[in-house]
Amino acid sequence: MFYKTIFLFLIFAFPLHSLIFTNYQDIFPGIYGYENGICLCDIDNDDDLDLIISGDTNSGYISKLYKNDGNGNFSFYSDFQIALGWGSIGCSDVDNDNDIDLVMTGYDDNNNYYGLVYTNDGKGNFNTSFTLYHKPGAGSVVLRDIDNDGDIDLIITGETNGGLISEIYTNNGIGKFYFKTSITPGVQESSLAFLDIDNDNDWDLIITGNTGSSSYSKIFKNENGEFISFADLTHGLSKSSLAVGDIDKDGDFDLIMIGSDFSGNLYTSVYKNLGNGNFSLYSNLSPPVYYGSIALGDLNNDGNLDLLLTGTDNVNYYFLIYTNSGNGSFVSNLSIEPGVYYSSIAVGDIDNDNDLDIVLTGMDNTGKTILKFYKNQINTPNSPPSPPVNLKAVTNNGYWKFIWQSSSDDHTTQNMLRYHIAIGFSQGKYDYISPIISYPRGQAIIGNIPSILEYTSKIPVSKKVYWKVAAIDTSFKIKWSDEQIAQLIQPSHQELQTPEDFSESIIYPNPSIENETIYFKNLPKDTKIKIYNILGELVATLESENGLARWNTAEKNIASGLYIAYLYLPNGKNKKIKFLYGVK
Numbered sequence: 001m002f003y004k005t006i007f008l009f010l011i012f013a014f015p016l017h018s019l020i021f022t023n024y025q026d027i028f029p030g031i032y033g034y035e036n037g038i039c040l041c042d043i044d045n046d047d048d049l050d051l052i053i054s055g056d057t058n059s060g061y062i063s064k065l066y067k068n069d070g071n072g073n074f075s076f077y078s079d080f081q082i083a084l085g086w087g088s089i090g091c092s093d094v095d096n097d098n099d100i101d102l103v104m105t106g107y108d109d110n111n112n113y114y115g116l117v118y119t120n121d122g123k124g125n126f127n128t129s130f131t132l133y134h135k136p137g138a139g140s141v142v143l144r145d146i147d148n149d150g151d152i153d154l155i156i157t158g159e160t161n162g163g164l165i166s167e168i169y170t171n172n173g174i175g176k177f178y179f180k181t182s183i184t185p186g187v188q189e190s191s192l193a194f195l196d197i198d199n200d201n202d203w204d205l206i207i208t209g210n211t212g213s214s215s216y217s218k219i220f221k222n223e224n225g226e227f228i229s230f231a232d233l234t235h236g237l238s239k240s241s242l243a244v245g246d247i248d249k250d251g252d253f254d255l256i257m258i259g260s261d262f263s264g265n266l267y268t269s270v271y272k273n274l275g276n277g278n279f280s281l282y283s284n285l286s287p288p289v290y291y292g293s294i295a296l297g298d299l300n301n302d303g304n305l306d307l308l309l310t311g312t313d314n315v316n317y318y319f320l321i322y323t324n325s326g327n328g329s330f331v332s333n334l335s336i337e338p339g340v341y342y343s344s345i346a347v348g349d350i351d352n353d354n355d356l357d358i359v360l361t362g363m364d365n366t367g368k369t370i371l372k373f374y375k376n377q378i379n380t381p382n383s384p385p386s387p388p389v390n391l392k393a394v395t396n397n398g399y400w401k402f403i404w405q406s407s408s409d410d411h412t413t414q415n416m417l418r419y420h421i422a423i424g425f426s427q428g429k430y431d432y433i434s435p436i437i438s439y440p441r442g443q444a445i446i447g448n449i450p451s452i453l454e455y456t457s458k459i460p461v462s463k464k465v466y467w468k469v470a471a472i473d474t475s476f477k478i479k480w481s482d483e484q485i486a487q488l489i490q491p492s493h494q495e496l497q498t499p500e501d502f503s504e505s506i507i508y509p510n511p512s513i514e515n516e517t518i519y520f521k522n523l524p525k526d527t528k529i530k531i532y533n534i535l536g537e538l539v540a541t542l543e544s545e546n547g548l549a550r551w552n553t554a555e556k557n558i559a560s561g562l563y564i565a566y567l568y569l570p571n572g573k574n575k576k577i578k579f580l581y582g583v584k
């Protein structure tokens with residue numbers, strides 16, 4: 001074991017935050033490969049971050065799992081059934097059983113291709129449960145719920161026996177992925193990132209890579225689970241790495257990229273989101289690099305997303321930290337030894353002391369492969385955010401919609417806090433959306449809510465559900481709300497317990513559009529009407545006149561959905577009529 005302390009003194013225009021990183025543990029052998037060869041996640045549900053690696057040691061491929069003792073010390077736990085290199089790892093709960101599972105791609109030592117899904121028994125023991133239709137190497141894996149059905153879907157890129165691919169797989173809900181469609185063109189030497197580029201509360205996609213005849217960097221918009229080509233970024237890159245996060249504190253997701261264009265020009269580029277899904281090249285950082293890795297996280301607990309970078313410019317090898325001034329300008333370029341390429345960076349609080357630490361793999365300038373752990377010794381305290389408040393479940397066209405208000409945090413502004421929702425059908429059991437929070441490698445988007453303070457589900461309001469929400473700050477500390485219950489509540493009035501069905505259509509129009517006046521016609525004299533939403537809340541009381549009653553919905557902010565009108569007739573035979581409002 002090798003110990004080395006690196007003192008990094010960073011000067012800000014705001015309060016001084018000095019960073020001290022200690023390289024406190026090395027594991028042999030190290031690995032190198034493309035930028036997605038490590039996964040930092042809690043694989044045994046003991047509230048610390050463990051490590052999965054897959055890559056090339058220079059004397060063969062390895063795929064291994066290391067467990068964390070809770071203080072940031074890692075020890076070997078197990079080998080995976082097949083050792084892979086030059087591939088990618090994706091970590092998430094793919095079978096909704098509340099533990100971290102894996103998707104792993106790459107080549108074995110005999111150059112066979114693999115695309116494997118490993119499920120977890122909850123204790124960190126993984127077994128192969130599924131093999132992907134196409135098995136790529138030299139590519140990337142990303143996992144997100146792209147079709148809003150509560151389970152984790154998959155996008156993969158890379159080289160296969162049949163050529164280059166970029167493919168979408170949907171999840172059947174229990175961790176089996178089925179090929180859905182291809183994105184053209186296929187790419188290798190690629191990088192992928194999910195983000196909500198246009199604030200419409202779904203996951204859009206950025207792909208970079210080598211098509212065989214060019215390098216490209218393209219944005220795809222998510223339209224009901226289908227990815228539609230939207231725009232090309234300024235520089236088409238391969239041998240690349242992406243990092244996404246809100247670098248300028250304006251509430252939308254920005255982008256940083258490294259890589260090489262097809263002519264061999266190198267870039268380290270910062271793009272800002274204009275708020276409508278269009279990205280503007282904001283700056284090119286020095287040095288431009290490729291064959292590296294980048295990651296975003298708040299390293300000095302000041303609420304801003306800082307940048308870590310590795311790679312080569314064909315002359316030098318780098319491991320650099322840039323600090324963020326708060327507006328997306330990165331300053332104080334500081335070098336840590338050793339510089340590496342063919343590398344991967346992951347950040348997380350590995351020793352549970354409320355700051356972000358670093359895991360690094362790669363090859364240095366002597367050809368040595370490394371696996372190093374750096375502890376962050378900053379003394380600036382960081383507390384988790386407050387739990388979300390004012391949680392409500394409302395109806396949305398017959399489905400549950402969950403809303404809440406912003407949390408607060410000691411360093412992170414409200415518009416930079418992110419959220420994770422967990423939903424289940426029995427108390428304390430979250431089998432629709434898992435509470436397990438994964439760490440996409442290099443990304444600052446921790447949590448499953450793309451942008452705004454709501455989640456629209458595909459759960460019918462006839463189902464009783466249990467749910468909670470966590471707030472997550474820029475140092476990836478989380479705080480959960482109390483569990484909530486969403487269920488239909490019928491009016492409790494004695495005279496309405498067993499109302500008579502009423503088949504005659506007396507409501508016009510039905511369904512209606514928003515803010516439209518709704519008419520109840522052909523009513524007996526002196527009929528009174530009470531209107532309830534699907535939760536049983538009284539929203540209007542009407543009196544009839546000359547056989548007609550009017551409900552002016554524009555007077556109040558009436559939500560779209562299913563409503564029930566109870567008619568109190570003079571003959572004592574009360575009527576119940578269901579109707580749709582605002583969904584025409």
